[in-house]
Amino acid sequence: MDTQSLQAFLAVAETQSFSRAAEQLYLTQPAVSKRIATLESLVGTRLFDRIGRRISLTEAGHLLLPQAKRILLAVEDSRRALANLSGQVGGRLTLATSHHIGLHRLPPVLKNYTQRHPEVELDLHFLDSEFAYQGVQDGTLEMAVVTLAPHPVEQLNVVNLWHDRLCFVCAPDHPLAHASILSLEALCHYKCVLPSAKTFTRTLIEQRFAKAGLSLQVSMATNYLETLKMMCSVGLGWSLLPEGMITSELVELKIDTPPIYRPLGYLVHTNRTLSNAAIKMIEALEG
Incomplete structure (x- = not known):
C-alpha cells in the first residue's frame, strides 16, 4: 500500500472533493482519481460514493480512514527520526498558535528562531487553542503554543510557560x-x-x-x-x-x-518523534 495513494485518499476524505484534494496535493484531478482507483483496486472495494457532485466515504472508506492516518503518521515519524540523525535543523515545522499569543508573546521568539535556523520552513497556523489541541492530537500539527486546557489531555505533553x-x-x-x-x-x-x-x-x-x-x-x-x-x-x-x-x-x-x-504554553504529542526543528523551537520558548 503506497503512501501516495493513502495521501490522496485522506485529501479526498477531508475535502470531500477530488478537485480540492488535487489543489491540496499540487496534482491534477486525473492524477488524484488514478491514485484512488489504484487504492480501491488494492483493497478490493470502493472507498467513495460519487453521487452527482457529492463525494462521501463508503463503509470501507470509514474503516480505512483511521488506519491510513496511522500509517502516514508512522512513515512521517520514521522520516523525522532518520533526518534527526544528521543533526541538521531544517525542513518544515508545523506550528499553531492563538492570535493573542502570536501577537503578544511569540514575535521575539520567532525572530530569534528564524535568524538562528534559516533552513527551517515555518508553517505557522493561527487557530483557537481548542482546535490547536485537536491538531496536535491527530498529528496534523507538530506542536502548538496556546492557552492551555484547564484539565490534562491524554497523550499530550503540555508545558506551562507563562501566566x-x-x-x-x-x-x-x-x-x-x-x-x-x-x-x-x-x-x-x-x-x-x-x-x-x-x-x-x-x-x-x-x-x-x-x-x-x-x-x-x-x-x-x-x-x-x-x-x-x-x-x-x-x-x-x-x-x-x-x-x-x-x-x-x-x-x-x-x-x-x-x-x-490563564496558563499559556506549548504542547506536543507524547508518541511523536519531534523533528530537530521542533526541539530547537522548544529550546527557544524555554530559553
Missing part, C-alpha cells in the same frame, strides 16, 4: 467604572462580553463565578481578544482581558476575588 492575569475591565463611562471595590455578584447584574462558550479561557472565568453560585449575563462573545477589547471600550459590557491589553480606553475594576490567571 496571563485576566483583569476585570469596563469602559470609562460604564456604571461600574467609579466603584471602589465590587463583588462578583455585583458584576452579574450587568451584561458582559466574553470569549466564546467552551473555550479554555471562558471555562476558567465561568468556574470562578460558578463556585460562588453565580451566573453571568453574556451579551456577546468572540474568540478575538482585540474585538472583545473594542466591544468593552464602547460600553457593550464589562469583560476580562489580559493585563498587557489594558490601555486608557479601559478602566480596570477592583473585584473582591483572587486574581484569575
Whole structure:
C-alpha cells in the first residue's frame, strides 16, 4: 500500500472533493482519481460514493480512514527520526498558535528562531487553542503554543510557560467604572462580553463565578481578544482581558476575588518523534 495513494485518499476524505484534494496535493484531478482507483483496486472495494457532485466515504472508506492516518503518521515519524540523525535543523515545522499569543508573546521568539535556523520552513497556523489541541492530537500539527486546557489531555505533553492575569475591565463611562471595590455578584447584574462558550479561557472565568453560585449575563462573545477589547471600550459590557491589553480606553475594576490567571504554553504529542526543528523551537520558548 503506497503512501501516495493513502495521501490522496485522506485529501479526498477531508475535502470531500477530488478537485480540492488535487489543489491540496499540487496534482491534477486525473492524477488524484488514478491514485484512488489504484487504492480501491488494492483493497478490493470502493472507498467513495460519487453521487452527482457529492463525494462521501463508503463503509470501507470509514474503516480505512483511521488506519491510513496511522500509517502516514508512522512513515512521517520514521522520516523525522532518520533526518534527526544528521543533526541538521531544517525542513518544515508545523506550528499553531492563538492570535493573542502570536501577537503578544511569540514575535521575539520567532525572530530569534528564524535568524538562528534559516533552513527551517515555518508553517505557522493561527487557530483557537481548542482546535490547536485537536491538531496536535491527530498529528496534523507538530506542536502548538496556546492557552492551555484547564484539565490534562491524554497523550499530550503540555508545558506551562507563562501566566496571563485576566483583569476585570469596563469602559470609562460604564456604571461600574467609579466603584471602589465590587463583588462578583455585583458584576452579574450587568451584561458582559466574553470569549466564546467552551473555550479554555471562558471555562476558567465561568468556574470562578460558578463556585460562588453565580451566573453571568453574556451579551456577546468572540474568540478575538482585540474585538472583545473594542466591544468593552464602547460600553457593550464589562469583560476580562489580559493585563498587557489594558490601555486608557479601559478602566480596570477592583473585584473582591483572587486574581484569575490563564496558563499559556506549548504542547506536543507524547508518541511523536519531534523533528530537530521542533526541539530547537522548544529550546527557544524555554530559553
